[in-house]
Amino acid sequence: MSSWTYSKAGVDLTVLSGLHRKVLDKIRRVNECLGVGYGGLGGYSTWINVNGIKLILHVDGVGTKALVASKLGSYRVLGWDSVVINVNDVVCDGGRPVALVDYVAMSRPDEGVYEEVIDGIIDAALTNKLVLLGGETAILPDLIHGLDVVCTVLAVKDFDVVNKAREGDVVLGLLSNGIHANGYSLVRKVLESTVGYHVVVDGVKISEEVLKPVMNYGPLIIDAFSSKLINSAAHITGGSFKKVRRLLSNDLNIVINTPKPPKIFEIIMSLGRVSIEEMYRVFNMGVGMVVTLPEVNLQDFKYLATKHNVDFVEVGHVMRGSGKVVVKTYYGDVLEF
Incomplete structure (x- = not known):
């Protein structure tokens, strides 16, 4: 048996990094064109200044862990993970998470699966004191085969955090x-x-x-x-x-x-x-x-x-x-x- 790599499994991190660099350049041009106050681009989260308040909007999903959960018939963890991966990111830049919305895409409506996912989201929301503002449930039979779970978290940058290590740390x-x-x-x-x-x-x-x-x-x-x-x-x-x-x-x-x-x-x-x-x-x-x-x-x-x-x-x-x-x-x- 030959050895496995991430690239052989379908994910090329070098190509992905190139995509990120390209989109960052485009984001800079858009924001500079609009003349908005923002910062943190290229870090864990980017903030925008809204009437003197620095707000962070961050999105991430559980990826192909959803395929494993589907094979094993256990979905609550997907809801939990979709929230916590966002929380763990925004706090690195001094963000205090305050609210979230979710996106659940399914190939067919399944009430049991859906409730498990939402219950996991609620678990994480209560643990992190996040207000649930709603979300989107999409049934996409010809587009996806399975399940995708994504959350977007709103945070306030409360702390004056630069997030840089110092010599001797x-x-x-x-x-x-x-x-x-x-x-x-x-x-x-x-x-x-x-x-x-x-x-x-x-x-x-x-x-x-x-x-x-x-x-x-x-x-x-x-x-x-x-x-x-x-x-x-x-x-x-x-x-x-x-x-x-x-x-x-x-x-x-x-x-x-x-x-x-x-x-x-x-x-x-x-x-x-x-x-x-x-x-x-x-x-x-x-x-x-x-x-x-x-x-x-x-x-x-x-x-x-x-x-x-x-x-x-x-x-x-x-x-x-x-x-x-x-x-x-x-x-x-x-x-x-």
């Missing part, structure tokens, strides 16, 4: 509980071409592992920024540790010594013969969020993390450099992003 990795919601095109190809979902591998029940919800880091990050404990935060999602580059100026490097990843990643790596480098370029590998902070704030942050029931490990430091993220994998490889 300690780097912490907030632990993930597994795959979260990214890389599922590769996950599906590997599992469906080998053992499937209804098996136990090395003590791991695959059907449960692939449906674990995204960890909710939002309340912790909001508290940490409002208390001025941290300088920066990076949600580790699509593109994995490349996202950490957003925290760096051109004269700094971040060195990250990643912890032992949850077993599901080693199972995917083994079954799909996926290279270590590819794993760390696609998946969070056990680190769902990276934060940087002065060492003097470490104990206060530990108190906050305990309060919010979020585990973390100290993984590295910020030093003089050239804008690189240096990842030392658990397996001994050294990667640069």
